[in-house]
Amino acid sequence: MKRTDGDRPAGSPTTADDPPDIDDVFEELEELAELVDSPDERKQVMETMQTLRRSRSGRLVGHLRDTFDSRDVGEALVGSFVFGIPMVVEEGTLEVGAHIATHPLLLGVTLAFGATLVYGILHAVEFERIREDMLFGVVSVRLVTIPLLATAMGFGLMTAWGRVDWGTPLIAAGQCLVTSTVMAVGASLGDVLPG
Incomplete structure (x- = not known):
């Protein structure tokens, strides 16, 4: 052909x-x-x-294996942690989270921007070509798992380390979402960067 x-x-x-x-x-x-x-x-x-x-070798951005396995989960968690620790300990995160929690449009824009970055990073390494890595043949396991891991780690660390006050749940959720958004970018980079 x-x-x-x-x-x-x-x-x-x-x-x-x-x-x-x-x-x-x-x-x-x-x-x-x-x-x-x-x-x-x-x-x-x-x-x-x-x-x-x-x-394929020599990719500038990174590479993906044929399946999203425990090694990929580990890489995503490490990337999420490395990117997220500065967010967890930085006071500015709390201020930003409190601000966007009271401005739903800004909250939505922040989440959309984070999701776009994660999608862009994965798209750069052609995640959609890996057909074995699809849930029900429709959506990539990576595209679902990476944000979920980052969200769990973001909410978990911010709560466990006393960085948020769940007595004001809207503000606490906003602060955790800011952290989780950055962690999702780190998780996607951790998954795709060659190592």
Whole structure:
């Protein structure tokens, strides 16, 4: 299934200086997986894609393994902790959390910004290509687990270390959410950075 000039997107001429890259190979393999007739052939194409993914090296941002396992959880927890400790001990976190707790729009913007950063980090390492890493074939395990780990750690540390007063639950939740948002960014970086 050779790509022809007519198959290339507009503005992407084929030249000697513009050879196909690894993304082109993945696109071709995905097309092939849709065209093959038998489940065995489809499985073989998917295994080839997995092998190609594992063989990729020299990524500037990082890499992902084929499944989100206990090692990934550990990396995410370490990243979350490293990013979160300054937030937990810093008084400014409490002030920011108290402020956004009384401004729902700012709270929503903060959470959306954090979620966008986490998604962007994972998207940079093409998390959506790992089909074995999907819950019910719909959503990535990483995209669900990383924010949950960070939220649990953020709320847990802020509470256990007496940084929040749950007598004022709205303010305490705002303070914990600020911390958890930063921790989620750290968790996603901890998962994807090569080590």
